[in-house]
Amino acid sequence: MTCEHKRSMGIISSYSPSSPLSRLLCYTVLTILILAGIIALILYLVYHPSKPHFVVSGVAVYQLTNTNTTSPVTSTAITASLQFTLLSRNPNRRSSILYDRLSSYVTYKNQAITQPAPLPVLFLEKQGEVAMSPVMGGSAPLPVSADVAAGLMGDEAYGVVGLRLVVIGRMRYKSGPFRSGWYSIYVRCDVLIALRKGCSGQVPLLGAPECAVDV
CATH class of the missing domain: 1.20.5 (Single alpha-helices involved in coiled-coils or other helix-helix interfaces)
Structure with a gap:
């Protein structure tokens, strides 16, 4: 070698x-x-932050009636004007929350009875709480199935109506110097209210369980 x-x-x-x-x-x-x-x-x-909590603390019903529409064809519809008071609480001790692009609407028997209403940008401090009171609906009726319209008439005659408030948008966390990316948020609040046909204004809540939150 x-x-x-x-x-x-x-x-x-x-x-x-x-x-x-x-x-x-x-x-x-x-x-x-x-x-x-x-x-x-x-x-x-x-x-690592926990999901925010939401609960409905009050409901006002200004209009919730069946309406027959004739354009373009005869159909059933619901005209609704409602105001929900919704409390959002941040359970985190180290993370604040920013809500953005929020909107809310109301459904009855899984059919929307109001158009989405925009909500302002909201900031929740650590372990903070904020109240929102969106007014949804108005004079424009929304088409619904005949079964839904009949169901509303029957519930009002009985005096108990079940509604669902839906809030959608996005949120992000801030933990000290760290900021998370944006997360989609989907909130569902099922409530029972004491309501009879012709009543208007604040109505009694028969149950206000904590809303379901998907992030």
């Missing part, structure tokens, strides 16, 4: 993966990755 060949073999072996320098480099990179993972896990556990 020539001297040149021996020298070349020595150079190659000095940079082989089994050399002390290579092993030290691998251990250093592995240690950094493990520490970064531990730090990320700690930050996640410390700052």
Whole structure:
């Protein structure tokens, strides 16, 4: 074997993966990755936020009646004008919440009876609470099925009407120096109200369970 060949073999072996320098480099990179993972896990556990809470605290009904429409064809519709008082609470001690592009509407038996109403941008401090009172609906009736129209007449005659308030939009968290991306939010609030035909104004709530929140 020539001297040149021996020298070349020595150079190659000095940079082989089994050399002390290579092993030290691998251990250093592995240690950094493990520490970064531990730090990320700690930050996640410390700052990971919980979903906001929503509950309906009041309902006012200004109009909720069946209407027959004749354009373009004869059909049934519901004319509704309602105001919900909705409380949103931030349960997090380390994260504030920003709501954006919110809108709300009301459904009866899974059919919308109001058009979506826009809500303002809202900011919730840590463990803070904010109230929203959107007025939804108006003079324009929304077409519904005959079964839904008949169901509303029967519920008003009985004196108990079940409604659902829906709020959609987006939200983000702020935890110290960290900001999350935007999340879609979908809130569903099922309420029972004491209502008879011809009544107007604030109506009694027969039950106001916490709303379902999907983020």
